[in-house]
Amino acid sequence: MHADQFETRLAKVRHRFATTLESKITDAVVSADQMSRSGDGITTHVSESYRLLHGICGVGPTVGFTATSEAAHAAEVALMPAHHESREPTQTEVLILKKALARLRVAATSELRLMYQRGG
Secondary structure, three states: OHHHHHHHHHHHHHHHHHHHHHHHHHHHHHHHHHHOOOOOOHHHHHHHHHHHHHHHHHHHHHHOOHHHHHHHHHHHHHHHHHHHOOOOOOHHHHHHHHHHHHHHHHHHHHHHHHHHHOOO
8 A cells, every 4th residue: 555655656746847847947948048148147047057957866866767867967067166156157167058958858858758658
């Protein structure tokens, strides 16, 4: 009985994760575009994107999105120096972030497709 309850709860968490994943990635991409411009609020974009990516890293493997988690971690690492130093990212850091986000989108799309094929 407990195993069934656990699986039911895990399925709900997996579904919630899956249904919000694409919008979270889109939000991170939009923030990365904002980071490539100078101006007010850039450190807020850094902080929000870092937290968002960190959440994907933490929950992803638990709900079967290991590749997505690893790709999110690479994007998180790109933001780490700017986040920890509370500063705007360099143009090089933004470029690395954008490439990592592109890989994240590919990984997430693949794992979402697989999840839905399995009846997700």
